[in-house]
Amino acid sequence: MKLNRQNLDQLPAYIAKPSYAACQLRQGIVHIGVGGFHRAHQAIYTEALLNQGRDLDWSICGVGLRAEDRAMRDALAGQDYLYTQVVLADEPDTEVRVVGAISGMLLAEEGTQTLIDKLAHPSTRIVSLTITEGGYCMDDSTGEFNFKLPQIQHDLQHPGDPRSVFGFLLAALAKRRAEGTGPFTVMSCDNLPHNGQVTRKALLAYAGLVDEELHGWIAEHVSFPNAMVDRITPMTSTAHREALLAEHGVEDAWPVVCEPFLQWVLEDKFVAGRPAWEDVGVQFTDDVTPYEEMKIKLLNGSHLALTYLGFLKGYRFVHETMADPLFVRYIRTYMDEDVTPQLAPVPGIDLDQYKDTLIERFSNRAIADQLERVCSDGSSKFPKFTVPTINRLIEDDQAMDRAALVVAAWAVYLRGVDESGATYRIPDPRANYCEELVQEQKNLTERLLGAEEIFGKHIPKSAAFVAAFERQLYNLRTHGVSATLQTLLGD
Structure with missing residues (x-):
């Protein structure tokens, strides 16, 4: 059975499915870097709230900044942005769930301004990131932002046509400030010590090279909560896809497989609201x-x-x-x-x-x-x-x-x-x-x-x-x- 909204009711009863309709959702989170970890972690916590009929204005719009992200966008778009999560353990019972928390995905290469406008829209209140440890453009030998990187040099010379995550964030925040929309929260979900502080330092370093007044506005108004995230999520293989089809009858172009363990410890520093993630297992703390x-x-x-x-x-x-x-x-x-x-x-x-x-x-x-x-x-x-x-x-x-x-x-x-x-x-x-x-x-x-x-x-x-x-x-x-x-x- 090909995975899409039309076929949901025909899937086996033991497969958990979204309890909400797609038309009920409104996007409040823009997530940059849609890979296996995001789909098995942040999206799962959000899905749990949506299935309680709550926080329906916090669904996720995915974003891909790299050419390689088109494959993920096309896979999700081809099945109404649904995907299957398979929780694998040594016990015989395997948990299979269809997830719909990601309700759309934009590619930078298909429209730079479209993406900036989405980030700048008043409904976008959290921008979250899984861009890998190396994606923060920090020089590990000095702990400082590496402005010499080619993508950063490009964005400094072409601020209206950015390529880097920091170029897009800055362009969107400049637009929000000019239009009086207000800031959003930038939330890193990468495995970095003090990931929020690293994100803040990188963005402010970049902003300081572009617009000193905007730098000051971001420093005062934008929040960057630190987070500890944890779930082992292997790369999805052809064998995973074939097993999902053979054992459960689900034809999914890009399922995600993960372990049962799931943890998220998060500082409660959000400037424009957030989902009630604490009600579905997220631990909020003053010091992560x-x-x-x-x-x-x-x-x-x-x-x-x-x-x-x-x-x-x-x-x-x-x-x-x-x-x-x-x-x-x-x-x-x-x-x-x-x-x-x-x-x-x-x-x-x-x-x-x-x-x-x-x-x-x-x-x-x-x-x-x-x-x-x-x-x-x-x-x-x-x-x-x-x-x-x-x-x-x-x-x-x-x-x-x-x-x-x-x-x-x-x-x-x-x-x-x-x-x-x-x-x-x-x-x-x-x-x-x-x-x-x-x-x-x-x-x-x-x-x-x-x-x-x-x-x-x-x-x-x-x-x-x-x-x-x-x-x-x-x-x-x-x-x-x-x-x-x-x-x-x-x-």
Whole structure:
């Protein structure tokens, strides 16, 4: 059965469906970057409210700024902007739900002014973002906005025809200010420490280059709540589509698959209203920092710690890696000994239980999370997920070999060949640059750790860390992944 509004009533009764009609919805959120995570996270919380007959003026208009976003728009548009969420767990019962919270999608390439007008319309009260860690145009070595990037240079020269997210936000806010519409809330849903603060800093830095008065207006009136977001969402594969059709009879051009776990901790800083997300499980707080630190250092940091090692070993899925007891012991020891001592108390969270849950989530066979997904964009992930942990270990004069192994594994991974001799691509926007860092063995340590935009200033100056890195790099090259882990764990 092809997924669309006309066929909804013919789907099996056990498949949850929207309880509202499309004509009841009005768009209050514009979301830039419609991918799997947004459709399995923010859209699901919003869907839960819509299904209660509430907040029907908060449906979502998706936005694509890249040429690649056309495929998502066309897939959704071809089925009345419905899509299927499949929640996968090792238990036999699979939750299948049709979601309609996204009620339209615009592409920048089909009309720059149309998109600016949508962002500037009074009904748009929240602009949310999932644009990846690298999408915020920040120089990780300095912590400052990188105005030299080509898309930013283009927007500075052509402010009426922007390409970047910040160019569009600024053009829309300028229009709203001129027309007296008032500000909207800019809400990042990306895995960034202090993501709201990062978004604010980036937009204000860009605005300062364009219009000083507008910069001041944004600084005073626009809000940027910080958020901690969490749900493992693998890339949708052909196998996922085929399984949905074979097992449930739903023909969906782009379903989303995800784990059962779902969490969103959000600062309650909204200048133009918001949905009542607290009634469907969102935790609002005055300070999201301890939740951010916990999630980014434990979940995202541990993901990086296992992913490159697992890929080198020849595994291709996270659950395969977690079926290896060596990896489980390594990850849990990394969490317990290296990360947990750095964390402040987290209100309402038992850290030991949280770590147990992470092991269970990583071990979920049904979700079949791809290591390639977790490996991707390592040059942007390291500064945010791993480098802060290493810097703290250096500062506290702690053991560094477990953390150094994460970096050493990435260095070997960047060669593009695993232990069995299989070759693979490096999914990173800066892949060529990263591969050049490890191309020659001579002076590799200096080149790699000296990449300031990735590893900062402190790591290459730490003799203890450099020694630990070279020790683990030697072990991986000479003895392989398993023997290296065994030695590190004291076997």
